[in-house]
Amino acid sequence: MSGTDIATATTDVADAGLGIDTHTVDSLRTWLVDCVAAHLERPADTVDPAVKLSDYGLDSLYVLAVAAELEDYLDISLDPTVMWDNPTIDALSEALIEELAVQDA
């Protein structure tokens, strides 16, 4: 996905997610890997969900932008610091599922 523009990439992923009412840790992980790969302009298969986003050069303020996109995608309101408290895609996916459960309740 190198060179793909971020908006298009994330919109495509978002569209693919439409109609699915229940997100899973796996589906979120896949979405996040694509989203981060688009930001980094590198192929999705080179983004390891167990590695800290900061190790990819996503600095602490930049990474907040991902939280903004997540809000749009999941249609929930998120404290952007969720990105800081869960520094890997794996951790973030788990945290988001919990958050979704809370907000749906």
Add this chain to the structure above:
Amino acid sequence: MITTTLADTVEETLGDPFDATNPHGFHALVDTAEGRRPFDAAPWHLPDGDPESVLHALRALHRRSPALAPAPPAGAPAATVVGASVGALDSALRITLRHLRSRHLYGAPASDLPALRTLLAGAYADLLLCDTLTTLAVRGTEPLPDRPGALAHAAEALAPRALQGAMDRLSVVMGSRFYIREGAHSSFQRLLYETQRALFGADRPVLDPEPVPLAALLAAPAVVGSADPVLLAAAPGLALTGSSRRVPQPGGAVQERLYEELVARYEAGTTFDHTRRPLPDRP
């Protein structure tokens, strides 16, 4: 005729400005300006010569201290002091580059940040523009025969603002280091302050508000023949002829060229102006 011989002599006499033990160096000059030590070196002397040779010799002095540099000889072209200030911008740019190359920000050398490179490239383009305008004005060139005096007007009314604007933008690049009156880079603030007074002080000529026909000048054969028009066209100072106060910086390929050329001249230890005089500065 080699117009830089006098300047070379001045440089040789005054030595490496970055040498902390040099009585003519930046450390000593800041200490002198701050009253921390007397100016105990031999007074600076501006050698006699043709106007262009005098311009470059004066530049060699202004690159250390506009305030300590003697006035140009009586009868020197009016653009001489403005042209000499190109030397102060040379030093300001050199100090900024030195600073950024030695500083790490956000995990990489600060000089790698594209926004900072853009500003450095812009300041360099302004230096080239002011170098061209003032050098040709001191030479007495009339690039637009039907508009006599147009070039001198550009050199005297526009170049001071372009030079000062470039220094001001570099001060933002320097950040808090610009604001400190001691330590390795403190000659930056001194050069900025002294240049401001050398260009706009109470004894300086009032800037003529008449519009400068800069586009026509830059397209004239005499100017095109003495500097790369593509680089000059990227100078942020060109915006001074318009009414917008936003100062667009160079972008794209020309920005990369400017930055590469700037770094090449820096690493080769030559001046940034068109003469590329060798400097006694150690890296």
Add this chain to the structure above:
Amino acid sequence: MTTAALPTGAVDGQDAGAGAADGQRVTDGPADGRGPATGPAAGQDLPTRSVNAFTRRLRELTGPALPFGAEELAALDAADAFPTAACRALDEAGLPRSYVPAEHGGDLADFTVVLRLLRAVSRIDLTVAAAHGKTYLGAVSTWIAGDDEAARRLGGRIADGEVVSCALTERDHGSDLLSGEVTARPAPGGGWLLDGEKWLINNVTRAGLVTVLARTDEEGGPRGFSLFLVDKARLEPGTWTSLPKVPTYGIRGADISGISFDAAHLPEDALIGAVGQGVEIIVKALHITRTCCAAMSLGAGDHALRLAADFAATHHDAGPGDAPGSAHDAPLARQPHIRRELGEATAGLLLAEATGLIAVRSLHSLTGEMSVISAVAKAYVPAQVDALVARLLQLLGPHGLLGPGDPHGQFAKAERDHRIIGIFDGSSLVNRNALIEQFPRIARGYRKGRADAEALAEAASPHTAPRPFRPAGLSLLSTSGCSVLAGLPAAVEALRARAADEVPARSLAPLLSLAERLLDATDRLHEAMATVRFTPRAVPGEAFDLAERYELCFAAAGALHLWLHGTTTTAADTTWLRGCLVKALTDLGEPVTAAETDVLDELTDLLLDGPPGTFVSLLDHLEANAS
């Protein structure tokens, strides 16, 4: 009050340095702000009355041998000496209470008041303003994240005159806070041990209390730092050292220094908020302080512009051979190009003021958008003031303003002093970078028209009391974008409706035409912003040009919102707003006719024709109850 409010009088235009006769123009209600007000003051809101009382006090302190005397302040500056008497006078005038939120026992209920008070101080001397106002930055982290008990305790100490500093930066890392090396480790037996050096910190030697950002996780990262409120009096002697004063280009008297800790033991309750929250708290604190910096820029801009205008009004072009009575024997201020420059500077300052006013009021009503608004305010206002001071210096310096035409060197000092505002607390570059990182979000919010109209109206009505500020509403990132610009289409529509209804017809048409061009430029700008692509650490240089244009659109839209909410009468004065729009559109590179640009000369008249020692301020042109 339902009647059209009285104009508030030349309140913000008052000069603390003006002569006593000028003081007659201010007829306040009782200084405590309670009880029946009489006379013209009846039309003044409570904040205006308290600002007035403070300004009057400043005026009494200005004069030979007084704390704010021009000669005294110039001598201190020349000697790099701290303005002790002036700061003490501000303590006695009660200014520190304005740094303490009302809920913690202070007077701070409206950031507009803080802006006006600090602006009034900055009009006289920026060194004093920066030295005194720093206590707010020192305390703000506790207001945001400290517990009530800690906040009340701190509020009490500030009201008693304690100086509070905030130590973020270190020698080799500048604005890069995540590289900080000062470390706090849990101490055996409780509390913390603090090690390392903070440097280039305003007031850190004078302060009794210092908020310190320290690494609490070896690996660092955004959750690896915590904040501590260090009480120097409670540190073991020998575990900390003050570093020498650093001589600076401007604000020479200020205490810019450093502090070094060597296993300094902090009690458990020194921690502000929770462990790991330090960066989050500081980023939010900067949303407030970067916004309030506008006060200092506006005051310095007022000062420099007033000095330049007075100089131009009283000096003649003294070229050789100019006999009295010759063509040149007129004040500089009558020369067309100098008039135009003064008018342009006035317009620039009004745009900066519009930005500052909207921004401080947004702290109350658009709290969640401050990641955008504070970045705009901190990038634009200082840069705009630096630019106008530079133009005035270049224009009038050779005439004598950079020399004998500047008694006590006040203009030159303002020029040197003000440059720090664009550097500290994050430079224009840092703030533009922060803005650019939010471009996709801002552009999306604009496209979707996400504007909180009610909150925006509140932000644009500076003579009304805003809703209480809630620190919990601050967010690291604005989720909705920016209402000031997303609300621009509706503002232009409102102006169009007024123009359609107005009697006599067509007096608003020239204004509407400018506003429509602003909207058009703003539309195109947001389209360009949406297409900017960058990877982390590689924000392209070109994006900074878009950020500058964004700031201009924000400033101009802010001016329009203020006008709409502060102007009711049908024969409304459009001069200042047309001046702002012409200046912004010109700087944006949008087409503006020569006839339209002539409005700048009307602003020059506003500047030159005002009573001596007054300033041009939007607050004097906005009605209190217009909306």
